[in-house]
Amino acid sequence: MVASGLRQPHQIPLPHSPASHPNPKSAAMSRKGKGKAKEPTVAAPKRRVQVPSTEPSSGPSWDWTSLTDSLVSNVAPIFTKDGSYFFSLVGSSVRIYAVTTGKIVSTLSIPRPTGYDASSDTLTCAVLNPHNAFQLITGSLAGVLAVWDFLEATLLQIVDIAQPIHHICVHENFKDSVFVTASRPGKKAVVDDNAIVLRVSLKPADAASQSTVQKSSEITPIGKIRLPTGLAFSPGGAWLVAVAGHKAYVASTASFKSGFTKYVSPERLTCLAFHPTEDYFATGDEKGNIRLWYCLNEQLPVKPVGVEKKTQTTTLHWHAHAVSSIAFTSNGAYLLSGGEESVLVIWQLHTGKREFLPRIGSPIKTISVSKVASGEEEYLLGLADSTYIFVGAASLKISRSYSRIKLDPATNAPSTSKHPPTPLSVHSLTSTLILPSSHPASLQIYSPLSSTLVSELEVSPSNRVSRRDDKPIEPSRVDRATISPSGDWMATIDTREGDEDTHGESYLKIWRWDRKTGFWILNTRIDRPHGLEKVLHVAFSPATEGQPVLLVTTGKDRNIKTFRIQTAKNKSAASEEFWVARSTLSLQNECPSYISWSPDASLLAVTLPNRVALFNPSTNLLRHSVAFPEFGPIDAAYFIGKGRYLAVVGPLNLALWDLVDQRVRWHYKSSTPIRSLVSHPRDDTFAIVCSSSNEERPKSRVALFSVGSAQPTKSLSLPFGFRNIAWYPFVASSSFSLVGVTHDWKVVVLGENIHLAKEEGAVSRELASHAAPQRRTLFQDIFGKSAFGEQTNATQPSAVPASASSSRPWTGREGAGAFDDPAYLLPPLEKLFEPLMSGFLKLRVVEPSAPPLAVAENEDVDMDSQGHTTVTGADRKRMLAEGEIEALVGLFRKQTLKAKAPVIVGTTPRRNGLVNGQTNGTSSRPHPKPHGTPAPSKAVVSSPAAASTPSTPVVNGKKRKKSLG
Template structure:
C-alpha cells in the first residue's frame, strides 16, 4: 500500500503562532515526506475538559427565526370590505393585504401586565370581529385573556381575564358587548384529561367597578351556559337564536333566549372535529374523525325547556367522501355550497341542493382550515390554510388556485411526520442565486427560499410520491430526501433520496444530479444513479471545489458498503450534433475493511480526506492514490473530518467527545480537546482559519443549556468563544455575508434547522433588518361602504339608494328644467326619484352630457362626426387615438361588470324590443331553471336570478359596441339551464 501508518506522528513542538500560508498543492508536499515517522518527543497541548476554570463563560448567541413556530389551526378572518385578513401565529396576529399578500402589521399579545405571569403560554386560539364594531378584533388565548384590538390604529383597547384557557369565541350583533367562550378546566379524574373539563360561558365585555381602571379587567357579568367535554367548536346561528357547541361525540344546543335551561345533547356516531353554521338557514354542519359530514336539523321550538341528561338523536343528512378526519367545513356566502378539507389535501365543494361535489385536488399539503373571503359573489375566493403554514386562494368561479402565500414550509406535524433525530437533513446554500435549499413539508421534496425577500420561490419534487399515504391507520413510508449538496460554482446539485423496505416494496436509494438552468431559473435532472452503494446507505457526499475545467469536476461519495466512489463528468453527442453532459463513476476506492463515514475536500481541490474508523486517509483526486494515513491515540473512532481555512494547512477531526487538530505541513497533531458533552456538528469558516463546534448536553441534564457553541482557532486548544443556544440543531451550514450586515470578516453567519424543524439565522454582531409588517402599525383604506359603481358615478349616490339622508334637499322640486351644462346634470339626480320624469325622456340628454370624449391634441381642430348607427368603442384600456372616457367629469377605470350593467340599461330604455315576443324566449327556445331537492328529505330552495326582471332577446350585432361582451340572458325561476358548470343557488 502506498500509504503508511504512524501511531505517533508529532515530530516536533510547533510554534504557538504559525504564519498563515497561501493555498498550496498539499498533494505535492505530502509526497515529499517520509513514509515512517519517529516517535513524538514532546507531548501535544491538551486542553482541559470543557467547564473547567480555564474555559470561557458561556453567553447567549444571537439568532433569529426565519419561520413561525407552527401553522395556525384557526381559519383566517377577513375584514368587512375584504381588503385584509387576519392570521393567528403563536402569540401574535398578522394582518395580510389581500391585494399584495404581504404582512402589513402584526398585533402581539405580549401587552399584559408584567405582574401577571402567563398561564400555559399565550398562544392565540380563536378570534372574531366585534359584531358591534367591525373595526375591532377580539382574540382569545391559552393564558385565559380576551383581548380587544383596534386594528386600524394597532392599539390594544382592553384585556379581560377569564381565568381559564380559552379555545373558542362566538358573538352576535343581537347581543351587544356580549361574547360566548369555551374554556377548559383541569380534570379531577386521574388520566382523564379530556373528560368533562369544558365549560361554555357568557361574558359581558364591561369591567367591574374595581377593575375598570386596571390594565387587566374582569367581566362584570359571567354566567355558565353548560358543561361539555373538551370543546372543538362553538358558534351562534345567523339569527342569534341558537348557541351550538361540539365536543367529543355530542352536539350541545342551547336557546339564547333561555340560557338557564342549559344544553340539549345530540349524539353523533363519531367524534366531531369542526363546526359551521349556514349563513341564512337554521341548521349547521359538522365533520368527524371518520371523514363524514353531517347537516343537523335539530334547531326548532320542540327542544325541552329544561336541560336533561338524556341524549337525543337529530335528523341529519350525511355527506361522505373524505377517507380521514375532516379538519374544517365552511358555507359559501349564498349558502348554496359547503366546503370541506382534511388530510387528503383536496378541497371538496358540495352542492347542497343536489348532493353533487366538485374537487380542487393536490393543493400541496393537508388542509387545516377553510375560509371564505368577504367579496361579492363573482369575485369570491376560498382561502385554505395548509399544514405547512401556507395559504392557498381558490377562485370560486373557476375552481383554480389563483395564488399562494407561503414562506418556509417546515412542519413535523404533517401526515408524513419526520423522525425526531434523523441521521442527516438536507440543507445547502445556492451561491449563484443567494437562496436556501431546504427540506419541504413533504419528505420527498425540497424548497427554494430567498432570505433577502423572505419569499418561497419554488418547490422541487425530488421523488414523486403520493402526498396522502395513510392506509387505514398505518402510514406508508414515503421516499425521503436525506442529502442535498451544491457545487461551489452553483451549477450542480446532488440529492440522495431513499426509502426503507417494508411489506410492499424493497429498499430504494437514488443519487440524482441536477443542473441549474440559468435561462429558466430552475433545477433540471441530469443523471440518476440507482443504488450508488448497493443496498447500503450513503454516508457523505462532497463536490470538488476550486477552479477546474469541466472534465476535472468530481464528486466523492462514501457508503456503508465500505467503498469510496469518485464520479466525474462525461460528454456525448446526440444525433443532432449537440453535446450532452452526464455523470458516471470514475474510480472505486477501499481502505482495508474499514467503513468510510465522512469525506472532505481542501479549499483548492488538490486533496480530499476520508475518515475510516480510527484512521484519516488523504487521497490524490487525479489518480485516487492514498498519500498519507493519519491516526491519533486520542481518537478511537473518527466521526467527521474537515479542512480549516482557505490555506488547507489544518485538518480537524472529531469523535463523540474529542477534537484533534492536525498540521498537514508538519504532519503532526497540533492540539487536542475533550468535551464533557457529545459533539453534534462541526462547521468551518469559509475564509478564515476558524471553526466552531456544537455540543449537545445529555438529555437528562435539564440545568444545562440545550446547545453549547465553541469557537476555535489553530493557535490555541482553548475555545476563543463559548456561546449557548436554546435549541438543538439538525443541520448547520455557513451562509453568505450578503445576507447580513456584519462588518467583521472573521465573524460567523450560519443557517441552521433546529430540533423543532424551524429555520434560524445565527451570527456574530449581525444586524438583521426586521421583516416588513413585523411591528404593530396602523392600516388605512378600510371602508365599510360598498365600492362606487358606474351608475353612482353617472346618476349620483342617491339614485339607487333609498336612504333619505343621502338625498339632497337643496334642489327645488318645482324648478323648471332648462338646458343642462356641466355639473348641472349631476345635480338634477339629487332630486327625489318620484318627482323626476321617466328615464326614457331624459336618457339621450343625460348621456350626451355625461359621456364626454377627450380628443388628443392632434385632433382638436377636426370636426366631430356623429352617426346614429355608428358603434362607439367603449374599451377604456385601449383607447387608441380616440382619447379616454371621462364619466361625470371624473376619470375612473370602469370594469367589465359595470359595462354589462350599462348594456342592460341600454337594452331596456334605449332600444325598443319586440313587444310581441315572449318574456322568456331566448333564440326561440324557452329555458327554465328547475328546483333541486335536498337529499334525505331536505326541502327545496327556489333559484333567484342576480338581476330582477326579464330581458327580451335582440340582435347581438346591435346589442353592444365593439369590445363589450353581451351579458348572460336572464333566466326565469322555472326553467332549466344546461351547459353551465355550476349553478348558483340563492335563499328564499
C-alpha cells in the same frame, strides 16, 4: 500542502497547554516506577485538554432569529367586512394580510400581562365585534381577552378571566358580551372532561376599570363540556352550540340556566359550522364523515341535565381521513370541506352532488369564505405548511397563493428513524437556501434576504396520502442535497425504504443550474449508486483552474465512488455534458462515513471509524493516515480555513491536526456530544454545535474557535437542537453567520452582526395610511383608471398639510381618492356628485380686460412684459419629440419669417420690421409719398386693432422711445 509520512499522533511529543499549570510534585510522582527514567512520548489526555478556566472573551454578542412561523393555527382566517384584509393568528400575534397582494400590512402583538408564562400566551381564537366592524376580539391560553382597533393598531381593552381560552363566539343580540370555552381551574389540559362554556362581559369591574389588565364585571357559566373543538351561534342568535368529544351540546339563548342538551355522535367530532340562514349546523368527525344536524327545532326537555339524545342527521361521506375544516358558502347552497387528502370538496346540499379541487399541495387546515367587490365569492384555504390559497368560486381554480417557508413536521418526520438526515445547502449564486419542503420528496428554495419562497423542486414524484385502513406507505424522501462551490451543480439522494412487498429504492440525481430561467434542471440520474446499501455522504470538489469538478460519495457498502463530467455530441451535433462513474475505492473493509475536500482540491479526507485517511484525488493514492486512539470512534474530519489544519471530531472530543508540522495543535473535550462543525470559508476559525440527547427538551450550545487556542472565543446557548446546520454568508466580513433546521422543524439564523431586512408589516401600524391596493371602482370601470389620475402611493401618508396643499398647482386629481374607502363608509352617490364635480373640474375664471394705460411722452415702455410664461408641473405632461420641434421651426420660417408685411394702400412697402434687418423701427430715410397725402410729423406706434396700420415685429427685451402722434 500535501502531508507525507506515516507518523501517528501518539508518536509525536505534544506541546504543553498554555492554559494548564501542572504541579511539579505530581509530575515527579508520574516518573516513579518503570517510567521514571524515560520522558513520556504520549501525553495523558488531561494534558491535551484545555479546559477553559474563564468565560469566553467578550466581543460582539451572538444572536439568533427564526425565519419560520410558529405551528399553523387551527383558527380559520377572519375577513374584514369589506373583504380587503384577513387576520391570521400566529403564536402570540395577529397578522393582517392584504387580500390583493398577500403581504403583511400590520402585526398586532398582544402584550403579556404580569404573572403569566410567556410560553402560554398563544392566541387560540379571534372574532370581529358585531357592533363595531373595526374591532377585533382575541382570546389566548393565558386567559386574556384583548379588544383591538385594527384600523388604528390600538389596543383598547384587556380582560383577564384567569382561565385558558380555546374558542370564542359573539352575536349582535348580546352586546358587550362574548361567549368562550375555557379550561376549568385546577384541571390539567390533558384531561378530556375539563372545559366549560362561559358568558363574559366586556364591561370592567369598578375596582379594575382604570388598570391596564381589567377584570370582567360578570362571568356567567353556561355549562360543562369536554375538551371543545367548536363553538358557534345560530344565525338568529336563538341557539348556542358547542362540539366536544362524541357530543354536540345545544343551549337555548332564551334560557341559559337550563344548560346544554347533549346529542351523541358515533365518532369523535373535529369541527363545526352553522348554516348562514337556517337553524341547522354541520360537523366533521375523525372518520371523514360530515353530518347535518336538524335538532334545533325540537322541543327540549325541561331538565336536560345529564340527558343524552339522538336526532335526525344527514351524512355526507367522501374523506378517508379526519375532516379538518368545514364552511358554508354565503348563500348556504354549498358546503366546503377539507382534510389530510389535500382535496377541497364542494358539496351541493340540495342534490348531494360534489365537486373536487385536488392536489392542493398540503393538507387543508382551515377554510374561509369571502366576497370580493364584484360579488364573486372566494375560498381561502389555510394549509398545514403555512400556505394560503385563494380559490375562485365560479372557476374552482386556484387564483393566487401566498407562502413562506413550507415545513410540515407531520410529513417530514419518518416513522422508521429517530434522527433522519435533513437536507440543507446554500446556493452561492442566488444566496438562497435549499430546504426540505412540506412533502419529504420535494425541496424548496427560499431567499432569506427577501423573505420569499422562490420555488419548489419535486425530486421524486410520489403520492401525497395513503388509504385510511391500509398500512401507511412510506414515501420517497430526499436525504441529502449538496451544491458545488461554483453553484452550477447540485446532487440529491432520494430513497424509499423497502418492505416485504416492495424493494427499496435509492437514486443519485445531479441537477444543473440554468442561469437563464433560474431553475434546477435534472441532468443525470444514477440508480442505486451504492447498490442496496444507503448513501452516507456526498461532496463536490472545489472549483479550481485546470482541474475538473468531481463528485465523491460514500456508502454502507464500504466503497468510495468518484464521478466526473463527460461531454458527448447528440444527434443535432450539439455538445452535452453528463456525469459518469470514474473510480471505486475501498479501504480494508472499513466503512467511510464523511468526506472533506481541501480548498485547493489537492487532498481528500475520508473519515473512517478509527482514523482519517488523506488521499490524492487525481491518483486515488493514500498520502497520510491520522489516528486518535483515545478518541474512540471518529465521526467526521473537516479542513479549516485555507487548508493547513484538519479538525477531527469525535463524540466528545475535538482535535486540531497541523498538516505541515505533522502534529496536534490542541485538543478540546466537551461535556455534551458534538453534533456538527462549520468552518469559516475564508478565515482559520470554525464553530461546533454541541447538544444534549434529551429529545423532550433539546438544547444546544454553539462555540466559536480559532486555530490558535482550544478555548472558545464566543459561545451561545440555544433552547433547541439542530438537525442540520450550514454556513450562510449574511455578511461579507469575518463575522460568523449560520443557518440551521431545528428539531421542531424551524429554520433559524444565528451569528454575529446579522442584519436581516425586516419584513414589511412586521410591526403594528395603521391601515388607513398604509392601505393595500384597492380593487377597481365602478367609476374606473366606466371611465378608465386614468380618469381620476394616478393612485396615491400606499407607502405615503394620505393626509397632506394645508400649507403644502395650498401651494401646489391644481392638477384635477384632488378627488382621486374619494372612492378608496370601503363602500359602506361612503355617503350616497347623489350627495357626492356636486363635491366631486367641483373637485374634478375647475371653473374657468374670466378676467376683465384692463383699460389701456396712458403713457406719457418719451416714456420707456417694456415691450417684453408678456414675453415670459410660467409653466407649471401640471401643464408639462408630454415630452415633445425632436421631429415635432423641427416641424414647428420649419412652419415658423415658412409662414412667419418669409411672409411679406401688409402694405397700406397708397404707400410704398418699407424694409423695416425684419428680424435680420439693419433697423427694427422706422426707416432712417424718408420714403416718397403719394401726392396729396399729409406726412406725419413723427412716427406713430400702430395698435393691433387698427386694420389699416401695418404690424411691426418687435424683438423682445428691447426698449425704444414712444412718441405721440
